Amino acid sequence: MPELARETITDVIARMGLSHTESQALWAECDLSSVPSQVEVLTAHIGAADAAPWPRGMSPNAALLAILATVPHTECWNAGHRVPTEVTEATIADIGTKLRLYGLELTGIDWFASIVQARVFTLGRLQFEVGAFCPPTDESAWALHVPELGPLTPAACDDSIGSAASFFDAVFGDTTTRTIVCSSWLLDAQLTEYLPADSNILDFQRRFTIFDGGHDTDAGDQDVAKFIFRRPLSELAAVTPKTRLETAALGHLAAGRHWREPSGYLRL
Template identity: 30%
Template structure:
């Protein structure tokens, strides 16, 4: 459990770094955050316009536009994302945490959800060879209490036109409805037991904190739902077991997500991609043979509780 003081009124390097440490941010990355602060970021974050935008990162209907405005306000050379990461963590340690506490949502859920920041920074080291933060376009969802991580999976409350038309059509719906988008973090345990536990946790969480979404359809758009994976993975694959939970209602065969998630954003021609894992070897052969992987969009058949 976190014991930090809230920093809703002014930005604090202490609270930013404390949250970074709590979610397992690498020490080198935390050092870069401190360096950005020492170079004048603290003053900039405490200016009225920036401070107001940081507060808005926790407000659902304002969070996305607040992120965009902060990106413009804080942009100064190539700082590899440390300024906007500091702003995001500042929101997390302040108004976002305050929102969790006001709603009675456990700080274990808060830490698990905010863990996305550390996960994205860690992924950048694998992909680019150095720590950086390039996911602010996504993480306003975490700061605005829109995405919650419950065990293996993340759940994003969506509504209206944010839900793909194919999902609505699959349910015979003609009007926009509330729906929940399921996301699969890169470190997710996709064993059947872990997925069952997560789905059960979502049901309990929704009944307590998001009742308007408790009976909403759960849908997912991911390369893990691509039908082509049946040709690349063994029948007892955990990924395929997860995929079979969904009714696939649409496939984007040409989506390039495989390059990011199978080959860590390696830009090399297919013939030069690494073959150091079984999946990479199989996928590379399949792609060289003219196959496509793409992504699938599916509706959860039955949430096991």
């Protein structure tokens, strides 16, 4: 790989807040031959309607290096498409946050690819992803995600949701999409058994019309383990709960029940 590209990636790694040890581990025993061409593919798909393909056999570290090398191109595209600097910074910062909290394997390379392809944007407390679809209304939608940015207060959610239409109008010229969809354990109605009615999570739930109540599988359990406890489901036996939510999550699983990932939508 050209030295300049390596310097660029090193700079991005530093901005992600990764340690020197973590940085060195990325380069170790990694075949870099496919990285430059994948950067070109990712760059060509910035702002595109379709997601970039990935070559077969590309190692996880090489894929992540390609993501990091694409970041400056994403920042350039954003600047040229009226994306506010603070939105770009907050969106790109999510790469470092997810790597520190969950690592590459638990996060998945597709999430990072969506960020550098300008498909995901952090607007205040919430994230919005282009290219979603709402089955009940048979129309295009933005997918809503909840990043790790502190309390999910009603006011913060109001501000984020309220800014979505004007943001996508300005950046993509999207004057028709006015529906938001969300699929998350946060929408699981079983949480009403454990949380007070005025909790932030239940307030968040009430914003959505549920069109798929989710299913009793390990998928919801795995997301609860990931997003509440920051670890795989297989490691929850060693956890001592510290909050009402953690106690509820573990007690529910201990009772032989599953957490679900319902899907809902809201109209602006």
